Amino acid sequence: MNLITNLKQSTANCLQQLYGVTIQPEQVLVNATKPEFEGDYTIVLFAFVKQLGKSPEVLGNELGAAMVTAMPGVITQFNIVKGFLNFSISNQFWFDTIKNAHADNLLPKNNSPRKIMVEYSSPNTNKPLHLGHLRNNFLGWSIAEILKLQGNEVVKTCIVNDRGIHICKSMIAWQLFANGATPADTNQKGDHFVGDYYVKYNDAYKAEVATLLAGGMTQELAEKEAPIQKGAQEMLLKWEQGDAATIDLWKRMNTWVYGGFDATYKKIGSDFAKTYYESNTYLLGKELVEQGLTKKVFYQKEDGSVWIDLTGDGLDEKIVRRKDGTSVYITQDIGLAEMKQKEFNTDASIYVVGDEQNYHFKVLKLICQKLQLPASDGIYHLSYGMVELPTGKMKSREGTVVDADDLVAEMINISKEKTESLGKVSEFTTEQLNELYNTIGLGALKFFLLRVDPKKKMIFNPEESIDFHGFTGPFIQYTHARIKSILRKTGTSIQLNPSELLPLEKALAIELYNFPAVINEAAETLDPSKVAIYTFNLAKLFNSLYAELSIANAESEDKKNLRIQLGILTAATLQKGMRALGIDVPEQM
């Protein structure tokens, strides 16, 4: 059992024996003791002081004595400061913890693993990926890894929004302006190529509206009447009617985009067990709407449109099918939910989608529950905040977007420059060097996006490049490489004999001991930043120890072996923690 759980349980037991009161172990507050006081763990007595009508001093002494007896060999002594009961944990306990830990067995034990789907990325096929997609991809990947480390089975999926008016805008602009050019002709990545036509569409649209306005038309009418806009709408209609030429063009342009996406996914390390396409899910969604009508979950208005009344759940009425019979956004998602569940039969389904869609997912879950689709209760929207620029929100139409490919390339380039200027890996081959630049550059970027609470929006300033010092990916990668460098020199076959732990050694042991609890917490809250913070603190502790104490030239053989073991465990924990963030750690850098 975990030490903290144990302390809580024992406290509850002791209070029961001493005073005959029943206290739930969870009610006991156990904290790490502040450094300025003696002890390792602290129990806060105030709550019990009140309940039992005893002074903190008396209660603390009685409880402390009972706890020492209850946990022999673990608690050695206690002291009381105001209402805080501080326990000292025995040197032997921490020594045994270090000795018995194995690098390949640091993870939490899971007695009830689940099968969980994580859907993430969800790109549109009319423009390339940007910084917001990167946060989404890294979050999705990391959540999947964390859940796996916790012992669950994870299925990663992706839904591609490959149909709709936005796609038609790129298509019509291509028809008008491209003269049949292809990405190969312009030597461009396919997604960027198509994205350029989306921008061209908007430029042309603006120009047309301006012309119409100059001709005396009202703003509203001009926006409706712009020829290119009408063209896009006609194209959408043709697409839905299955017009062969339109479908051909659509397929052709989508193929270009997918080529570009695949290259980006490969570069940043994203993959999916299954990719779904909206063009395949919307029909099933319509079918489910039909079923919902029979089940009276939905109702039809006079004009033929289909709705659900969610006012009883504190929400509004929501349309699920237009009067012309075409599907809306949510229709497709209902179909997708059913399709995914049929195929993978998961216990829970996590959607990694931006917080601008909170309302949509609230509605989606409710509809699925009311339709009684299987596992609807397991639908969970992991809602993350937008990435904003200092000037505000990124807008692809206005060109204020940080492009994913550009940013990744820039990060890799910076890591190359830094590595070269430090000159520590001169013996690397070109291939090894390129791999290292990738590892460090992506490590910096992923860590930067994952180290903050997913729920919160974050600010990215393109003027200030992402750091490589301090609370960053490279700092942790560097610490790992440093440890590995030592271990290459000292070797790792060691015999551990008990010795008195120095404060830094003990602090590191305690931190290492906390790792499984951190993974569990991150998995329960779906929050990779918990892991990022933990790995940073662990690396920092090790670096302090490294600066203060020698490992290879320790004061005794026992100390040397102890610190080698701490090094082995720290390196392994850093490696696992970083893997939970989708970041590799190099052996040397």
Add this chain to the structure above:
RNA sequence: GGUUCGGUAGCUCAGCUGGAUAGAGCGUCAUCCUUCUAAGAUGAGGGUCAUUGGUUCGAAUCCAAUCCGGAUCACCA
């Protein structure tokens, strides 16, 4: 306007199931490479935890109100 998320150091963020003197990184200043990788370590400085009131032995944390900012409330996706 309804709903919802947020406001903590110059900047970017932790801390929020109430507990001891509110923490980190960056930036600033100072110190440390003849000794295991200086992408490092050590220290200094920097705070009205948006405001006001309440609950409590104790509030950055809980409650209420107010102010400021974001998202959303589409027959867009």
